[in-house]
Amino acid sequence: MDILRQCILFQNSSDSDIKNIATMMNPCHVQEGESLALKGNKATSFFILVSGMMLLELDGGKSIVMAKPGDFAGLDILSSKGTYCSSLTALKNGEVLTIKRGDFLDLIQEDSSNAEQIMQSWSEHISNELPFLEVPEDDENQYQY
Incomplete structure (x- = not known):
């Protein structure tokens, strides 16, 4: 739960929401050079x-470069197109928490207030921390929340 609290997406989530999200997370050890997501592949x-x-x-x-516990990637799972728009590779051995696309979609569809908070935090994070990142919103990339 501490790692989820460090993730900007969930910093304003309630304790019960964090506990619910934690039950969906799976720890995964990664090795240097391992690809976790490839651009164009199905976002899982x-x-x-x-x-x-x-x-x-x-x-x-x-x-x-993601180096801080709580850094995140893969919100492509929310797009209707359902493919990764970037690639994610381990630069060092480590650990990530993963949540499957279906579980994440269920989470945000069941709890609209939590979904709104997550998406607002994501939008603010992009604007404040990643101003060079363009997030296209076209018919192929509509979000499912």
Whole structure:
């Protein structure tokens, strides 16, 4: 639960929401060089960094290094297109928490106030921390919440 609290998406979630989310998370050990998500592949999981270091490769040669517990990737699971728009690779051995696409969709569809909070936190995070990141909203990338 501490790692979930460190993730900006869940910082304002209630204790009961955090407990619910925690039950859906699966710990996964990763090895240096391991690919967790490949651009264009079916988006199956959302990732939260516990330890180690990850590289999120974006379009246009841009990238983000994830090195802080609570950093996250994979909200592509919410798009109607359902494919990853970036690639995620382990730069160091470590651990991530994963949640499967169906479980995450169930979570946000069952609890609209929590879903709104998660999406608002995500939007603020992109605006404040990743201003260079463009999030296209077209018919292929409509979000399912």
